[in-house]
Amino acid sequence: MSVTENTDVAHDHVVDDHHDDHPSDSSYVLIALGLAFLTAVEVGLFVLEDWIGDNFGLGSVKIALVALMIIKFWIVGAYFMHLKFDNPILTQLFVFGLVLALVVYFIMLSAFEFSFWNDGLEDQGLPGGIS
Amino acid sequence: MASATVAVGHGADHGHEEHETNYGMSNNKMAMWLFLSSDCLLFGALISTFLLYRTNISDGTVFTEPADVFDIPFTSLSSFVLLMSSLTMVLALSAVKRGDERNGRIWLLTTAFLGMVFIGGQVYEFTIFSAEGLQYSTNTWTSAFFTLTGFHGVHVSVGILLLMGTVFGTRNSGLGKEKSEAVELVGLYWHFVDIVWVIIFTVIYLIPIG
Known part of the structure; x- marks a missing residue:
């Protein structure tokens, strides 16, 4: 053969x-x-x-x-x-996008929701500002 | 033998050797997954915007709980319909891979029909909201809600068009095994739309705010 x-x-x-x-x-x-x-x-x-x-x-x-x-x-x-x-590369590709989205938007939500980042947000007319 | 090993590694993905990448799969499949991966960012933006505005409502409305606004039994039924459409989609792919063209077409059309039922439900929900005074520009909560669920609805509608295109675009050429990758790609898109709804249903409709 x-x-x-x-x-x-x-x-x-x-x-x-x-x-x-x-x-x-x-x-x-x-x-x-x-x-x-x-x-x-x-x-x-x-x-x-x-x-x-x-x-x-x-x-x-x-x-x-x-x-x-x-x-x-x-x-x-x-x-x-x-x-x-x-192929595991497909899982890695998808998880990369998913994790990137989670990280980016967790940071974004944190910026609006956590008081220690919020100084001055309400003054600028933006949401957030836990007093 | 070394040659055989290389060939096996490259051909381990459905045997579509004519379109393989270095990873042993078709470029189309890789591109679809890349698109779905990037779409996570779109829906991530829309979901986080909704989460941000569901308690920070511009007109001073105090938003209470999902149960007070949404018709949960109705939306649960819509969710069930979309989940079952994922089942009919995999059955369509399975039939096409077997060379069972007739059943492949039937399952694809069933999937499109279930998608239309879901969209019909969404239009009904939007109509009810509108009649109750919750319109797109009522406040930031309604804007975020309609944008998120509307974008999902657009994705479902595109999926229906892809399904119909697959069924009716292959009337002359047939829907044989050689078309299984095209069906698989449409299926990937459809299942993605389904898992996005899994998230939307839980995060927007079910999780209490208080």
């Missing part, structure tokens, strides 16, 4: 393996049902917010909602967008 033939055989084998890694249609349906369930839990938390807030603190509701949001985000990205199975 020549080197070229070896290459073709190896290539086909890897491509087939790659496709086998992807979830089946029934797995996709289960993943979607899981996402729907998580959405129902989110809405349930929202409905029971007063009761949960009184017993465990409103912060616990916010943390739970953000955690569920992150889980749903990860599931869609990993399975529906195939990041779990594709």
Whole structure:
């Protein structure tokens, strides 16, 4: 067998393996049902917010909602967008944009919301200014 | 054997060797992910602006809680519809990759239909807000809200056009396995629109302010 033939055989084998890694249609349906369930839990938390807030603190509701949001985000990205199975460079590319956005806008919100950065903002007619 | 190793590394991404980059995937796919990555910055700006203005309302209105303004059961249903459209999108891609053109087209059209239902819901919500006096220029909160959800709606509408273009633009040429990358790219865009809504639904509609 020549080197070229070896290459073709190896290539086909890897491509087939790659496709086998992807979830089946029934797995996709289960993943979607899981996402729907998580959405129902989110809405349930929202409905029971007063009761949960009184017993465990409103912060616990916010943390739970953000955690569920992150889980749903990860599931869609990993399975529906195939990041779990594709070249890791794609995950790195996407995470780079995501982290950049989070950092930039966290700094922006901090500038308006944290009092130690706020001196003079209200005088300039800008929002913020916790006194 | 060294040659084989190189070829395997480069061909490990769906086998589209004719368009590969040095990373072993098509330029189109890389470009789509680059676009989606940059789109994170757009939606990051819109979401953070909304967060900034939801308690700093220009006309002095004291904004209370999401439950007092939004119709959460209705929006939850819209969210469910958009989530299910992501399912139909992956089923479309799966069918096209199998060479099942008929089911591929059916799932693509179903995805577009669910997208239209979502947009219809958004138009209904905007109409209700408008009737209740919450219009684009009412205050900074409404401006930020309509801009954010409006931009998302525009993204969904573009996605619907892409889906329809994929279905009807391939009537003559067919939607065989060789078109799977085009379907995959439309799918990536569609799923991105879905995960942006996952964030918007939680941050804007569900998380209490107090």
